[in-house]
Amino acid sequence: MARYVDLHWKGDYEGLSRRERKGGLYRAYEPDVLAGRSFLLQGETAADIADAEHEILRLNGTASALRNTEALARMILRAEALSSSRIEGLVIGPRRILKAELGGAGADATAQEVLNNINAMSVALEHALESEITVDALCDIHRALTKETMIDRFSGVIRTEQNWLGGNAYNPCGASYVPPLPQRVLPLLEDLASFCNDNALSPLAQAAVAHAQFETIHPFVDGNGRVGRALVHVVLRRRGLSPNVVPPISLALATRAQEYVKELARFRHEGSFSDSDAVEGLNSWLSFFASCTLHACKNALEFERRIETIKSGWIGALGKAATSTDLLMADAMAGQPLFNATTMMQATGKTMPAVNSSIERFQKAGFVKQVNAGKRNRAFEAIGIIEAFTSFERNLASIADDTAVRKPERPVPFGS
Structure with a gap:
């Protein structure tokens, strides 16, 4: 059963403020395993998932009729990788990243990280063609993502220390979320890989659950968000739902970032996965993810x-x-x-x-x-x-699909 573990953090005397130096209580989350678990989808949620999967198939079917599917797929894949970087705070315009791709001026540290993100997405899709998704495959994606960056020494390395989101850099006592303890990370990743290789759930529902579980485990020192979003496309490609074109789901998630964080929190239930709160949280997350997918496919078409x-x-x-x-x-x-x-x-x-x-x-x-x-x-x-x-x-970037109708919900590119 999913639970929070109450723990005590020993003080760190390198902190600048009293709050940063002191220890205290914090709660680390330990999720349910996924392999063999039943997932109860409510009627409306199942319909939302089916609608979104239909649009992914339509996008890929339309693209397959083009003279050169690769051209469209390349641009949308680049958009997906760029948007995933923007969620992580790496903001860069398309012309600048295209120049860096070409090998011209502008291949600075930020451009390199975004190029790594594009490369990581390509690595992820290559893994989708393999027979099974493994922990090593997830590490390979992370390695491609973080190569030649500030965290290069942690590339592809599963964390051995506690990490957290929010709060300060010295202790997790005021964090908004504390992932599982380090010793639980590898077993949970192995369980996640096993789940990804099962076909019991529909492809999009499986991708959404896999993404939420990966973000919940937070297995790497940094770069978890980008790897987790790449995992969505590993599942969709492996299940045959997006053989030609990757729908830019990360762009839609970035537009609704506050809802995204809220829905991930709802997914992380306490107790049995059959409890009403757990079922409601799962269905809320899946419907949200399906809505973002529809938004992405509509704009891609x-x-x-x-x-x-x-x-x-x-x-x-x-x-x-x-x-x-x-x-x-x-x-x-x-x-x-x-x-x-x-x-x-x-x-x-x-x-x-x-x-x-x-x-x-x-x-x-x-x-x-x-x-x-x-x-x-x-x-x-x-x-x-x-x-x-x-x-x-x-x-x-606009929920209305038009920044002239409704202002963008996040920073948007102007082509530089």
Whole structure:
């Protein structure tokens, strides 16, 4: 049964204030195990989950009809990784991170952490294709996430000390939440992995429960939120619900951050999972998660339509002069709006002369501009894509899906 454990913290005399130096009582939470547990879904909750799963399937079905699913998937995956970073406080505009991806100026510490987050999401999705989700897989995702950051020495290492959320850095006595004791972390992670490999729950419900349990365990020194959000996509990909496109659920969660924290707290019940409070907390969390998923899918579908309109405009304007390289370039630029000839050669499989000729045609038509000086190592931007990407992120920052109708609930990018 889930319970709180009452403990005493020994004083730390390195604290600056009296409150930071003194010891005191605190309560660490120990959750129920998940493997073999029954989950009672109320009728409305089950309907919410089914609606959200239908929209994920629609997003992936629509994307599979595109000439290049990878372009859309790449941009939405980047949005998901960026938004997950913003929840952790790493705020950075899309143009800056795209420049860092390309290898240009701007690859500072913040950009590196966000790039790691994108890499971690890719690692997570690779693990989804494996036969089982393991504790080692979760550690690999964390390792990818925290590589070359301030907590590099803890990369992929399960914590051996108590951590907490809120309060101060010296003791957990005033913390808003204290995760399980260190000795309980590995058994709980093993239980979580076992749950993730079971198919008893529907995919989205399983992903939502897995995410909440991971955040409850908080197994790493830092970076737990981003790994927990990546875990959502591991489950969805493994269960076949999102084979092509990852819905940007983290963007929707970030928009409703206060509700997110509140619903996670409701998920953490005391006593038996069959108690009424536990059932209500579970269903409230699942309905909230389904609502965020619907919000994410709706905006992702609109983003896809806008990108397709831009691409159609490019090719339509080139008319009969459009070559097979131009068609491939249009698809590739949708996913890599900041690029150079080498990256386009790799993306299209075409020769350097063919790519350079295509870039010139897009430049003359006014769809591509050079963004650095000189004739060597030229970098280019596909006009309109970053603006569409920024608009996509901004709309998801508003509960009304439009920042002109309702102000954003969180900091939003302006394209820098």
